[in-house]
Amino acid sequence: MIQQPIQQPTQQPICDSASQCSGNGIERSWLGHGVAVSKAFAKSLIPTEDPCLSFNSRKAVEDLVRLATATILPASSILFIVKDMANARSGSGLPGPDAKPELPQTSKETREEAQEKEPGSKDVPLQQPSTARYQGSEGTKGLLALGTLASSFQYANSKTIYFINDTETLLKIGQRDSGFPEDGIYQQTANINVNESHIPIGTFTGEYDGQCYTISGLFDCFVNTLKGNISDLKFTRANIKNSTKVTGLAACVVEKSGTVSNIWAENVHIVSLSDSAHVGIGGGQVKGKVTNIMAVNSNVITKGKEASAGIGGGEVKAGGKVDHTTAVNCHVTTKGNYADAGIGGGMLKLEERLPTPRR
Incomplete structure (x- = not known):
């Protein structure tokens, strides 16, 4: 014996x-909060009905910090998105954080006439340079990175x-x-x-x-x-x-x-x-x-x-x-x-x- x-x-x-418990369910409730934050973040960046992109960089960065706090997100991903948004803003001459570019004062007929001009014509369609440059350059990468982040987060939380x-x-x-x-x-x-x-x-x-x-x-x-x-x-x-x-x-x-x-x-x-x-x-x-x-x-x-x-x-x-x-x-x-x-x-x-x- x-x-x-x-x-x-x-x-x-x-x-x-x-004090040592891993949350008693409290920390884990942040997962659901993270889903809501990521959706709101994506919605704030991606234009839906407005054809002109109005980008509030200060609010976007705040939302990104909230998203990083609410989810387990690699630091490299956060830095990539922040850097890309900063580059997009400085490189495209976007207005200040709370300012919105004015809409061009032109009618539908004027735009159609401009589009019918010959390639050599000096007249060009009116547009917003800052918005167009943002959408077509660095901003594309930022939005793509955000979409990848949101889809990856949704997939990670897809299990019941x-x-x-x-x-x-x-x-x-x-x-x-x-x-x-x-x-x-x-x-x-x-x-x-x-x-x-x-x-x-x-x-x-x-x-x-x-x-x-x-x-x-x-x-x-x-x-x-x-x-x-x-x-x-x-x-x-x-x-x-x-x-x-x-x-x-x-x-x-x-x-x-x-x-x-x-x-x-x-x-x-x-x-x-x-x-x-x-x-x-x-x-x-x-x-x-x-x-x-x-x-x-x-x-x-x-x-x-x-x-x-x-x-x-x-x-x-x-x-x-x-x-x-x-x-x-x-x-x-x-x-x-x-x-x-x-x-x-x-x-x-x-x-x-x-x-x-x-x-």
Whole structure:
């Protein structure tokens, strides 16, 4: 039997306090704001009904700063657009920021007569030199860059984000409801309390962002098989007892493509009874990546043969990775033969053993 009492406050994950949370949904609300800003910005620059371009450079730069604040935009793109608009204005002799060029006082008949003049004629159609030069030179690049920015931003936000704020909605994820696909992008927007009737998500290939909200009262894994990502999620008062399978709080099995990150677990108790029923808070069996796990006042126990236990992961397969694990007032215990216990991982397999070929 191996038992490890743990007092190891080494590193604090992202969700250890309200001040460190990645927004509780606040920052992410700026995405929607960014869409509105980009549309308004584009509308302010691109003429629609007015054939004469009226360009307010001061307002355009202010809108561009708002857009950069509201979205994740590379600095090079911002500088390109600002520089291009500045070049367009200085090179074309545009009027001041709040001034509008006067419309040419000419009738429709006068314009038609001018267009019918021979090429060698000294008479030319009346027009606004600054506007014409802007539209036909550097301004084209500026508007093209803006259009590329707006279309790229719209494409980046084209995927549907599903918001989870209660038990009923949480239960819909995966094959249980076609409207909540297993490969979807999910954001939790409220604390959720579940009961013993709660069923784990089966195979999950999407993204689940807990936004530092809490799921309380789990009696089984949050996800059975993880091939996607789970991040920024708190678990409290989980009590998974008498399990007969590989069991993990965030995920029973973290596959090679799966990632568990920034998890806070408090008052969590996991016990498995069967042989090879590995147990962990990040994952029972880890083939992918588990990082930045904080456990407080929690116990992880196995009783079967070759059933390893750990805070980060119970069994870490070859190629799997567990790092930045912190445990405070926790116990990791194994009671069966050939069962290992650890903080990051209970058992680490450096390489997979292939079956010996028969002769």
